[in-house]
Amino acid sequence: MAAAAPQYAPRDGDPVLPLFSLKGKTAIVSGAGAGIGLAVADAFAESGANVAIWYNSNAKAIERAQAIAEKWGVVCKAYKVDVTDQADVAKHVDQIAKEFNNRLDIFVANAGIPWINGPILDNGAEGHEMYHKVISTDLDSVYYSAWAAGKWFKQQGYGSFIATASMSGHITNIPQKQAPYNAAKAAVIHFCRGLAVEWAGFARVNTISPGYIATEISNFVPQETKDIWKEKIPFRREGLANELKGAYLYLASDAATYTTGTDIIVDGGYVLP
């Protein structure tokens, strides 16, 4: 039997456990105009953080940031940043940290794109180009973000860097053929492990590997593939972006002061069988 999706009752007046409070902290979340990033930005704001939402093409991010600011009484603003452009990333990290109380506590490198081209031997020039685009958006962007955010973390002596990897960084996710995406996400996990050691004196570095989550990125997946996935997921359903909030909040907050170099898989048990 499928495990039921949780109902989210209004939580007005619920106290936030102090360990999980982000009150007064500055957070940047990339790829946050929709989907997982937007849910994460909302959770951070609910816990008291001032949040900079990064988007690329989805200008709805601007009004969504405004709505979050009004809902939780924090500063929440949207910025258009191309995460594949190192200079753009560096410029915005510095600008935002200065604008948001001269500090940067949390950076979530979440922007990403899927591989939709199928088997690589079917690739022509367009497919080769797409390979580089996936590596650039899903992996290089994490390096660019870490380089820019890490400077602040080192100077301050604290910080939490979180990258969104994927269950596809652990398994090949049959029947989908997505070797370049597998490679990028596996590399994100291992890059962050290395960084956790490098930054052990001043910041924590972790990844989160979502399973199959119903967002825009999964719209391209054919229904037959989704049905096969659901059969393979012990919970027998896709996850919701909201169901990732707790994992990100944990890693961002003081609840995780002894947690670094880890990957939290949130997938309804998909990678287990």
Ligand code: NDP
């Ligand atoms: P979305 O498509 O909603 O989010 C992806 C985000 O990445 C978009 O907001 C998009 O911004 C942003 N983005 C893409 N290219 C760029 C770029 N060059 N510069 C800046 N931003 C960019 O899907 P999800 O919320 O599901 O995806 C979020 C992350 O989660 C991704 O890294 C994805 O790989 C990962 N993931 C998702 C899973 C799922 O099943 N949904 C499973 C495992 C991992 P814009 O729309 O403004 O262009």
